[in-house]
Amino acid sequence: MPVKALMEEPRVDEVFVPTVEEEGGNIIGLGVFSSEKIATNVLKDYFRHSWKGSIISANLARWEVDIIGHDGLTLLAKWSCQICPMCDRPTFWIDLDSFSALCYGTACGAWMEDNIHDSEVIDIGVPTIRWLHQSRSIKQAMIEFRKKKAEMKAAAGDYDDDMVNASMEDAKTRMERLMRKEGLSSLGDALGTYVDEEE
Numbered sequence: 001m002p003v004k005a006l007m008e009e010p011r012v013d014e015v016f017v018p019t020v021e022e023e024g025g026n027i028i029g030l031g032v033f034s035s036e037k038i039a040t041n042v043l044k045d046y047f048r049h050s051w052k053g054s055i056i057s058a059n060l061a062r063w064e065v066d067i068i069g070h071d072g073l074t075l076l077a078k079w080s081c082q083i084c085p086m087c088d089r090p091t092f093w094i095d096l097d098s099f100s101a102l103c104y105g106t107a108c109g110a111w112m113e114d115n116i117h118d119s120e121v122i123d124i125g126v127p128t129i130r131w132l133h134q135s136r137s138i139k140q141a142m143i144e145f146r147k148k149k150a151e152m153k154a155a156a157g158d159y160d161d162d163m164v165n166a167s168m169e170d171a172k173t174r175m176e177r178l179m180r181k182e183g184l185s186s187l188g189d190a191l192g193t194y195v196d197e198e199e
């Protein structure tokens, strides 16, 4: 019937297929999608969870329909999954075409990308600690990330939990002793006394 023909869905000429590769070569298909944008979103959503498996790479392919063999295939993008130099999780995804990278791990977000003005320079950063740096190579960038992480670890060592707890306990005990001595009933009064004494 001609009416039915008019109501048919528009013909699909091409589809977008994101896949990831496991260690050992097993390929996992994430579906077949009608737009590059949707396929990319599906893949990037997967990147957040790559720490759950042993994923080593990913790619996004466009297939033209009704073409036999590989002539219908165009590889649109390739990514390599690395251990993040900041958070140590396998969620650091390097875009192999643009040489940019981003850690999709929650509360990390370490990134690197080519400087827009100087192609010799790679910008790197970690938004959660508001840290930015410039490097001359990807290798150098990875070293800078690890240096920064070691620095943060060393600094955190000065504030280990037991020490913080101990000094909090000290302050509380001192305050209670003072409050008993002065006969004060509340912390607010105690603080008021300090202000008075300074005047």
Ligand SMILES: [Zn+2]
Pocket: 084, 085, 086, 087, 088, 089, 091, 092, 103, 104, 105, 108, 109, 110
């Ligand atoms: Zn990370």
